[in-house]
Amino acid sequence: MRGVWTPDRIRAAEERLFEAVAEPVVMRRAANGVALHVRRLLGERAGGVAGRHVTLLVGAGNNGGDALWAGALLRGRGVGVTAVLLAPDRTHGEGLRALRAAGGRALAAEGSSGLTSEAVGALRRGDVVVDGVVGLSARGGLRPLAAEAVGHVGAPVVAVDLPSGVDPATGLVEGPAVSAEVTVTFGGLKPCHVLEEGAARSGRVRLVDIGLIPYLDEPDFTVLDPEDAGAAWPVPSPEDDKYSQGVLGVAAGSASFPGAAMLTAGGAVRTASGMVRYAGPAADAVRESWPEIVATGSVGDTGRVQAWAVGPGIGTGSNGREVLARVLEEARPVVADADAITLLARDAALWDARDPETPLVLTPHDGEFARLAGERPEDRVAAARETARRYGVLLLLKGNSTVVAAPDGRVLVHPSGHAWPATAGSGDVLTGMLGKLLAAGVEPLRACGCAVLVHARAAEIAATGSAEHGGRAPRVGGDEEGRAERTVGAPIGASALLAAVPAAIREVRAAATASVR
Incomplete structure (x- = not known):
């Protein structure tokens, strides 16, 4: 499990770190x-x-300084390095001196009529471009000169701490922004790495201990x-029978919509x-x-269940x-989705009818929310x-x-990195899956995650x-290489997703x- 900290919390921790370790030393760790x-x-x-x-x-401040120090280290490995300075009068001095001492080149980005042709050439020539424009204090999209510069980048980008133009606290993008192949962040993950458009623009997130x-x-x-997830997943033991592993009741579908019933029930099975x-x-x-x-015709005829x-x-x-x-009214853990959310809302x-001491999970998309x-x-x-706090429920948005938010304030986030589940019926499958985990006794917040x-x-x-990687799915901040650049997918329906659930569980x-070997 990986922690995520807000920018304010990260900055407060950095201040404490700098009291114990000189800032230039920390910067060089980041640059390395x-x-x-x-x-x-x-x-x-x-x-x-x-x-x-x-x-x-390179922008102003320490983010640009990290990029410059990294450039100096790359020069030591035989890499040609050119720094395009967006704010020459506010460029990190020590980092710039280190780059030049290592044989790197630096040039101002802006001329009398905008981005210089020399800067454009450098941006187009790079085999990799390092985004050191802005850091955790940034808000809003890129400023015009930076946006123009990013528009000339055709090579893969390595972002320093976060892709510039992405809001660090929310992951929202409200203007021009960088899309990184790799984001190298320091100490801990930030919200922009796992939320909203920021998660996609961060690419593969690599966590460096500074x-x-x-x-x-x-x-x-x-x-x-x-x-x-694998450690928490319920599997039968030699002492188990069909009842001891949890019985789920499914109330879904209608004569007009039998597919919802089949997908929800199938997700559980x-x-x-x-x-x-x-x-x-x-x-x-x-x-x-x-x-x-x-299968029976009504809830009253169902028999005993551990969850619904x-x-x-x-x-x-x-x-x-x-x-x-x-x-x-049965006072069992409940997963309520789709029409149930609409009914509760109005x-x-x-x-x-609900026992407030019994877990209730609501699973809205943005419109239902x-x-x-x-x-x-x-x-x-x-x-x-x-x-979640207001209604006393687990809210799976x-x-x-x-x-996923619990009423006690705990929150889990899952950045999928793709949009393949955005298809009719996939939410029904998720409802059945989650219900079965609750019936099996998995702690509700963990079951949602x-x-x-x-x-x-x-x-x-x-x-x-x-199914790739021999069962080891890539994770945010991990060392495994991402699969997105190596695989091409095709749109799917919910039935195909449902068929692949056992393979995902095996992974x-x-x-x-x-992890325990």
Whole structure:
């Protein structure tokens, strides 16, 4: 599990670090990490470092200083280095002197009519470009000169700490911004690496230890890794039977929407052993698709369950309301999705049917969230955390970066790095998966994180046609190389995602096994 800290928390830790270690020493540690990952990227893309050229795009302050020091180190490995200075009068002095002493070249970016032709040539010539424009204090998109410079970059980019133009605290992009192949960050992950567009623009995030870790307190939120999900995933022991592993009740679908029932029930079946009971008007269709499911026509006839998954396709009329009320009255952990969220958002009396001590997980996308909260989320972490607290629920806010907030303030984030689950019915599969994990007794916040991670990986496996890395899925901040640049995917439907769930589970379980060897 990886911690994520806000920029303010990181800066406070840095101040404490600088009291113990001289700032230039810390800067050189950071620069060494940047230079290391530039060399690795040169090896990937150009076959080696000797005779290659790196261009540094340098802003004012320490972020630009890290880039300059990295350039000096690269010169020592035979790499040609040119620094394009966006603010020559405010460039980090020691870093610039170090680059020049190592034989690197520096030139001003701006001439009398904007970006100089010399700067354009340097930016186009680089085999790799290092983004050292702005750091954690930045807000808003790139300024015009920096935006013009980035527009001439065709080579892969290594970003120092974060891609310039991305909001460090939210991951939002409100103007021109850098898209990095690799982002080298220091001490701890920041929100921009895992949230919103910032997660995609960060590329592969590489975490470098500069001595900051002892000065960081508890993280603001966390990212679940594959081995965490694999370690928590329920599998049968020799003493288990079909009842001891958890029985999930599924209340989903209708005569008009039987597919919602089949996908939700299928997500449960393919997630864990044990038993699934279905209650609803699509019982015949569910039996035909999943003969191992015990299907009945109503919630009252279902029998004993350990948890419920309710909502997809039940409708928002009186029948759907009755189904949801009956499920809530059973005082079992509940995953409520789709129509169930709409019903809860518009009918306050339904909340009275719920036992407030029993876990309730709501799984809205942004539009459904707006029905609950009155507006679409901007700061997704803050919005999810506040809504979870207000309603006393676990709030799983779906998106490319899914945010899971518990009522006690704990937050998990999963940056999927792709959008393959953005297809009709994939949310139904997730509802069934999460419900089965709750029925099996997985702690609710951990169950949400596990389900989201495996669901996203299953979509990727289905879209790309293969399970890679021998069961070791890449993770934010890890050492594994990303797969996005090596695989080409095709759009999928929810049925393909569902079929890939077992392969994704095998991957995370293999990762858990490998991590303890």
